[in-house]
Amino acid sequence: MQTLSKLIQNNLKQYGMIIALLLIVLLFQILTAGILLKPLNITNLILQNSYILVLAIGMVLVIITGHIDLSVGSVAAFIGAISAILMVELNMHPFLSVVLCLLLGALIGAWQGFWVAYIKIPAFIVTLAGMLLFRGLTMIVLEGQSIAPFPTDFRQISAGFVPDFFGSGSIHIFSLVISVALSLIFVYKEVKDRKNQLKYHFNVLPKSLFIAKLVGVAVVMNGFTYILATYKGIPNILVILFVLIVGYSFMMKKMVVGRHIYAVGGNEKAAGLSGIKTKRVTFWVFVNMGILSALSGLIFAARLNAATPKAGNLFELDAIAAAFIGGASAYGGVGTVIGAIVGGLVMGVMNNGMSIIGLGVDWQQGIKGLVLLSAVAFDVFNKNKSSS
Secondary structure, three states: OHHHHHHHHHOHHHHHHHHHHHHHHHHHHHHOOOOOOOHHHHHHHHHHHHHHHHHHHHHHHHHHOOOOOOOHHHHHHHHHHHHHHHHHHOOOOHHHHHHHHHHHHHHHHHHHHHHHHOOOOOHHHHHHHHHHHHHHHHHHHHOOOOEOOOOHHHHHHHHOEOOOOOOOOOOOHHHHHHHHHHHHHHHHHHHHHHHHHHHOOOOOOOHHHHHHHHHHHHHHHHHHHHHHHOOOOOEHHHHHHHHHHHHHHHHHHHOHHHHHHHHHHHOHHHHHHOOOOHHHHHHHHHHHHHHHHHHHHHHHHHHHOOEOOOOOOOHHHHHHHHHHHOOOOOOOOOOOHHHHHHHHHHHHHHHHHHHHOOOOHHHHHHHHHHHHHHHHHHHHHHHHHHHO
16 A cells, blocks of 8 residues: 555656546536547547647657747648648649658757757747747748648548458447557556566556556557447547657657656756756757647648648647646656646547537636646645655
8 A cells, every 4th residue: 555655646647637537528428418428529539639739749848858839839830831832832742741841840940949959048938939930931921821622642641540451341340459459568568567667676556456457448448449440440640649659658768868858857957967968958859849840730731621821829828738737847857748648638628528518718718727727736736845
């Protein structure tokens, strides 16, 4: 029990948000008379929040380093506009257009990262300027009008689904096969990690709770996939999100670069004295944010099937909220990719549920604001409590 209590205390905010997400889902499932968890609505929920979740992954890295990026929505809109010009007006191949847009996003991130990391201008000012600059450039490039439609191949990013190689019945069999395979991989990895932790006498969950955790995750994973399988299966965008989540989680937990990002956010001076090139770390975090902003813009444009001057409006606030609600600290040095995804899902489920029950936009914005304030207040409370 002492080990369990310590594990819960060390991961209180992350576990708390997962529990909160489950309770919010249950609440809106009841309030919407079962509409929330219908296959069509869950698919729409994934598609509607995919570009915010992509931004949240990049934003949590920026926040961990102790910075903020207010320009991501404008950058996403600008990249969407450039992609429309390349594909719609210049008839460039979608693959080449996507590559060029991602490179442009990296250049934008490098531009902002240079001012933040090497010139030492506060990120708030640099990215505020970027927000205004790229919003203006979006309007100039589009000349105040929308450009559409995009090629069919490009639209498959947001509108397509993984094909079923086992037939085309009412159940998408291939999605279930993927889910079972991933469940087995997850169980194998968790058992292996537990053995290694026991070998070096680390604190681990009691065996009964560990088994309950494995069963619970497997049930949720396969149950979720079954719901998707009864509609059209796994959306392509979910595959992209899965790759990003796994890749960035591995980087932050297992790779040196991830440790450096946490070290810079925790104490930049100490990190510099220990040999970490803090300026370079900050620079590349902003380059990464630029790439993910570009990817988010492409996903949004593909979903909308158009590039519009108003695209990306308030994306930055949703991404920042997702990172903080998911456990990132306002002081830097704390946060996880999974936490940011959970935070994004909390916001997404709330938006979707409140819309279904007919709650006005004014009430939605107010409730979201209170949720964000509560999450940050909880972080500050824990910080003050641990330092006292």
